[in-house]
Amino acid sequence: MLQRIRLLLFPVLCLTLLPGAVATSQGDASRPVIFPTLSVETLARTKLNLPSEFAGKVNLLLIYFEPEQARAADTWMPAAEALQHMNFNFRYYKMPVSGPENLIFRWWDSSSLRSVETDPETWPWVVPLYVNKQDFRRALNIPNEKDVVALLVNRSGQVLWRSSGPLSEEKKAALSNAVTTATR
Known part of the structure; x- marks a missing residue:
């Protein structure tokens, strides 16, 4: 019954x-897809409340989940640096993503990143994220952790443009157009 x-x-x-x-x-x-609110620390040990404290009117976030993906993220750097020199409303950030680890791991990981990023001038623009990766990916509509993800966001954290994988000429042109449109 x-x-x-x-x-x-x-x-x-x-x-x-x-x-x-x-x-x-x-x-x-x-x-709209919005970058989640996070309190973070750059490699320069500067505390930031994101997304409100992104330095640019528009910001390129190079997000990667595995150390091996740093090379793919680095392919974006010449274009990002050129855009930053030409447009004072644009900034870029490299954001390696790890799980929410303990303080000792975070210290060790940040120290390791400083040994890889040997130029202290770049440290303010490298922001390690220690977050629940699944929640972070879900918030930004990132389907998996297989590729570097490039997001163009404004100070409110709204995603204005996205791409993934290493930089190509087509992606470079699309990024440049998106930055020009967003900073008018």
């Missing part, structure tokens, strides 16, 4: 709950 009641109630529950779930997922697709 109980099983029969469950079988009868299941379709009713589905019909009741499904429209709300569909409406929610459709509503999410129309909302």
